[in-house]
Amino acid sequence: MAMTNLQFIEAIAGAAIKYAPQFGICVVSPIIAQACLESGYGTSYKAQYHNYFGMKYRKNRLDCHSGYFRDGSQEQKADGTYYPVTDDWYAFESLDAGVKGYFQYTSIPRYDNLKGVTDPHKYLELIREDGYATSLDYVKNVWAVVEKMGLTKYDERVIMEEETKMGYTNSPLIDCTVLSPNHSGQRTHKIDRITPHCVVGQLSAESIGACFPNGREASCNYGVGYDGRQCLIVEEKNRSWCTSSSANDQRAITIEVASDKTAPYAFTNEAYKGLVELCIDICKRNGFNKVLWFADKDKSLSYEPKAGECVLTVHRWFTNKSCPGDWMYNRMSQLAAEINNALGVQSGNDDVAIKIPNDGKTLYRVQCGAYKVKANADNQLKAIKAKGVDAFITQVDGLYKVQVGAYSIKSNADVQLAKMKSLGFDCFITTVKMADEAFVPRKSAEEIATEIWTGKCSDSRWDVWGNGDTRKERLEAAGYNYNAVQEAIARLYK
Numbered sequence: 157m158a159m160t161n162l163q164f165i166e167a168i169a170g171a172a173i174k175y176a177p178q179f180g181i182c183v184v185s186p187i188i189a190q191a192c193l194e195s196g197y198g199t200s201y202k203a204q205y206h207n208y209f210g211m212k213y214r215k216n217r218l219d220c221h222s223g224y225f226r227d228g229s230q231e232q233k234a235d236g237t238y239y240p241v242t243d244d245w246y247a248f249e250s251l252d253a254g255v256k257g258y259f260q261y262t263s264i265p266r267y268d269n270l271k272g273v274t275d276p277h278k279y280l281e282l283i284r285e286d287g288y289a290t291s292l293d294y295v296k297n298v299w300a301v302v303e304k305m306g307l308t309k310y311d312e313r314v315i316m317e318e319e320t321k322m323g324y325t326n327s328p329l330i331d332c333t334v335l336s337p338n339h340s341g342q343r344t345h346k347i348d349r350i351t352p353h354c355v356v357g358q359l360s361a362e363s364i365g366a367c368f369p370n371g372r373e374a375s376c377n378y379g380v381g382y383d384g385r386q387c388l389i390v391e392e393k394n395r396s397w398c399t400s401s402s403a404n405d406q407r408a409i410t411i412e413v414a415s416d417k418t419a420p421y422a423f424t425n426e427a428y429k430g431l432v433e434l435c436i437d438i439c440k441r442n443g444f445n446k447v448l449w450f451a452d453k454d455k456s457l458s459y460e461p462k463a464g465e466c467v468l469t470v471h472r473w474f475t476n477k478s479c480p481g482d483w484m485y486n487r488m489s490q491l492a493a494e495i496n497n498a499l500g501v502q503s504g505n506d507d508v509a510i511k512i513p514n515d516g517k518t519l520y521r522v523q524c525g526a527y528k529v530k531a532n533a534d535n536q537l538k539a540i541k542a543k544g545v546d547a548f549i550t551q552v553d554g555l556y557k558v559q560v561g562a563y564s565i566k567s568n569a570d571v572q573l574a575k576m577k578s579l580g581f582d583c584f585i586t587t588v589k590m591a592d593e594a595f596v597p598r599k600s601a602e603e604i605a606t607e608i609w610t611g612k613c614s615d616s617r618w619d620v621w622g623n624g625d626t627r628k629e630r631l632e633a634a635g636y637n638y639n640a641v642q643e644a645i646a647r648l649y650k
């Protein structure tokens with residue numbers, strides 16, 4: 157099936173953009189035009205062998221060809237007259253190899269002056285002088301194709317792809333990755349904003365990731381779960397669909413954070429810390445040494461950040477929503493101060509020192525006793541709960557361990573430890589590898605049994621735990637052991 161001229165250009169451009177940087181070449185429009193002209197947009201005899209550039213066979217010059225073939229052609233002398241030549245020509249297995257062959261062919265010292273040239277017309281003048289072509293009108297003819305087909309737009313893509321490789325990375329802090337197909341591909345604006353959102357539900361990092369399947373028409377770059385764990389959802393290089401504003405999402409890292417389902421959409425302490433950490437990491441990787449919070453829509457949107465500056469924006473400026481909720485909105489200046497603190501900016505706020513966590517796979521817990529006899533563990537659990545602290549029991553190696561919290565950030569566990577000690581409990585911090593446990597239990601089987609029995613559900617995804625298969629599915633999705641919960645119901649209520 158023959159390609160149209162445009163399809164031919166797209167195909168050559170794709171391969172040229174891929175290989176040019178590897179060979180130190182910064183423009184591709186003259187190269188695409190050379191291929192168009194030399195191969196009649198891929199219709200020439202030589203093009204059957206993917207030789208689009210009329211490259212004569214030279215022993216030991218390339219390593220990406222598949223062989224050579226013999227064909228006649230004409231060459232032009234300095235006086236303008238033509239003479240026939242029969243020559244051997246490179247044959248390639250694919251278009252990609254044919255284009256790679258061009259770059260290898262022109263990577264000998266004679267063509268060194270092409271490296272780093274950013275003016276496409278200059279590139280043509282130089283390659284003609286280097287002896288690539290003999291035709292006197294070569295530069296004029298090739299340049300006419302560049303102009304007629306509008307090929308210089310491909311030169312911009314070389315620059316963009318290079319910037320992407322150089323500049324765009326993703327956070328190494330993330331605990332999980334649930335990539336959403338919902339994005340617009342590569343950003344058209346460099347990153348210079350961060351936009352925190354409330355996801356309206358106390359979800360885990362994974363559950364936030366699961367919120368944006370195909371067809372949902374929404375996404376975000378990152379999600380932060382109720383426990384501070386972080387999920388990569390749309391790579392930083394791509395534009396997410398998050399803030400009801402193309403202009404904002406093209407330049408912002410968007411972050412959905414677990415929150416209450418109702419106003420003021422509060423975050424947990426852990427989720428907020430997770431957001432702070434992620435923002436610090438985003439700033440460090442993207443070369444920001446300062447974030448700015450103006451608390452003013454017009455000022456924020458019209459501000460052009462200077463090098464190293466990043467502006468915080470909020471969803472409510474772009475649509476009729478309260479996002480990120482009053483809880484977070486009222487803490488935006490605190491968020492900016494904490495990020496700037498960590499970045500070394502003097503802000504007069506000597507709050508919290510931010511601790512960058514662990515490997516992302518370790519959870520910190522406060523352990524308040526380990527018992528061989530379950531009844532003793534139950535008594536301790538009751539005593540802790542009587543002080544208003546949410547605790548749970550895990551069974552490990554024949555011991556019933558009474559624990560509080562599950563933190564991905566050690567400083568949060570430290571705070572909890574101090575609190576437990578102040579309440580008179582003898583505790584210490586212990587760690588668990590997430591891989592060792594399929595889930596982080598937040599409530600005991602008994603508590604969940606009580607919820608089920610009284611028609612409540614502490615997981616914000618559902619109003620009730622439900623019955624039968626639905627209950628089993630939901631309990632497992634939330635990380636609870638179905639059989640243990642059923643057993644507790646039987647024990648407590650039947």
Ligand SMILES: [Zn+2]
Pocket residue numbers: 352353354398399471479480
């Ligand atoms: Zn939002």
